[in-house]
Amino acid sequence: MLSNLASIAQNTQSDNIRMIDIAQLHESQANYFEMQRIEEFAYTILGQGGIKDNLVVRPLENGGYEIVSGHRRRAAVQYLLDHGENISRLLPCLIQDYADEDAMMLDLILLNVSARQLSDQELWQSYENLDTILKRKKEAGEKFGRVREKIAEILGVSPSQVGKMQNVDRNAIDPIKDAVASGAISISTANVIAQLNEEQQEELAAGDLSKIKPREIKQAAAPKVDTSSNFFEGSDVTEPAYAPPHSPANDAEQEPVRPVPENGKKHSQEFNKLLNWAQSLTHEQIDFLCDSGWYNNTIEGYLIAAAKEADFSKIQIDNLLHGLQKAFCKKSKANVESILQYW
Template identity: 25%
Template sequence: MKSSAKKVELASVDDLFTTEESRADAGREKVVEISLSELHPFKGHPFKVKDDDAMMETADSIRQYGVLVPAIARPDPSGGYELVAGHRRHRASELAEKETMPVIVRDLDDDAATIIMVDSNLQRESLLPSERAFAYKMKLEAMKRQAGRPSKENCSQVGNDFGKKSSEVLAEQVGQSKNQIFRYIRLTELIPELLNMVDEKKIALNPAYELSFLKKEEQTQLLDAMDSEQATPSLSQAQRLKKFSQEGRLSIDVMRAIMGEEKKSDLDKVTFTSDTLRKYFPKSYTPARMQETIIKLLEQWQKKRQRDQER
């Protein structure tokens, strides 16, 4: 005869001697102090950590008050932890001669970690074009993978009821148009030397976008042409360089010819040296006073010309 008694599961000793509150607490995220040497940079981190004035101010604050906002890291399979958010705080802690910093450790997959890493840095007031370009690229690719679609397939649909594309969601999140996001991402095709010139505002964004369509070897040759002609490309020049490249007719000679052209802004500019003007003014006149006097004379001449035309 079979027993009708049900199988009884006995609680473990740990369960018997722990409260419900302590078991719930064990599941919560905790802030732990981790040695700075155990925290490694995020792979492919696109944001630059510079020892500038802002960094020194952060280091002074940490030296006095400590790190007020914990970093976020995930376990690194090769040992230690990979920083997801808090690279600047980590560097500032080093400068402040701290040995540890507060960190929240999370188990994150690559895509979730990438999105958190990008989002935590996009909030900064000033971002370099190169930082924004690589950040948008990394986050968009992670969003596409999370959506479960091939990265090259129709920009990927996000898994929601609205059927929005990943690029559309990203555009809403960062407050940029979808086209502008793709224009920034296109900058990642520039060789480092040209991209640095964009960051340094030696090349504007619109010409840089056009130059990104040049082959890598053509971009390297362009650096030589720019150096020999001591000029950077305007938008129209960059567009012609791109057109010649697409037609297979872009050579170093063509680049030098284009870069050697006088720009419209140069043609519209009239420049006088102080030596040229000095003979028309007393020796006591400063350059600023000479300029002021010339402007007044030109205004008087313009008024006289208008009166003559009205007669």
């Protein structure tokens, strides 16, 4: 899937480059990457004596070429020409042929991602395109593992970040998604909003989304999944319950769950039920809860609220949260450690 990018990099060092007049180079309608600081970029190009890195283009049926990579370079040279600077109208271009629009779009994303730090707006639009393309490829029989991991690999972000975008994609109402696409709110903010019910989301969308702060709405987040031990019942999840691997190193780092103190016997049934649930999560359940954004609000809130409701002692609550920490230890989530700081 990434062979085109490697080929382009290799061809950049070869003679497979044509000098094409700037008037024949046309912006792609598919390009959504921002073109900022063109004037500054233009004089950098002028100072280095012209374009040093080739553009990537594809032929158009009615003549000329569509730019796949190099929109800013073309815009910068055009700026210099418009201002009477002495620079060549001919730009070095690698001409690529693509089997379909998906192949072209993949190159457009890959080449831009490799050359810049993406804004949340660009990251979201890249995610949407990649999610559609990769699902089509998977349906066509192409094998490349999980879509989430492949998107993370292409965009150079963590699977957890992709999980946030998937949560927004699946659970946010359209105005919230549109706000991310326009740059009005960040992906992190949209991820928190996506945990609210539809009515709450619509209420927020009716106001000024750009002023919303995630910490102000976290407490209003409404659970959307059943967090009981069998909430995946009926699905195709078949892997066994998760248990941390046994090793002396693990034993040194993490004590076994301590027994419920004698003065907590009357609550031992409720305690053990919650403790067993925390320790019985499967790998897929842990991935879903951590990477889809449910962990902070649903899991932490559920356990702490349940502990208070049962009037557990400080030691019992510590034991309960330690059980959760044990279940999540392989995920190395900072938030797991932060739970203990509440007490």
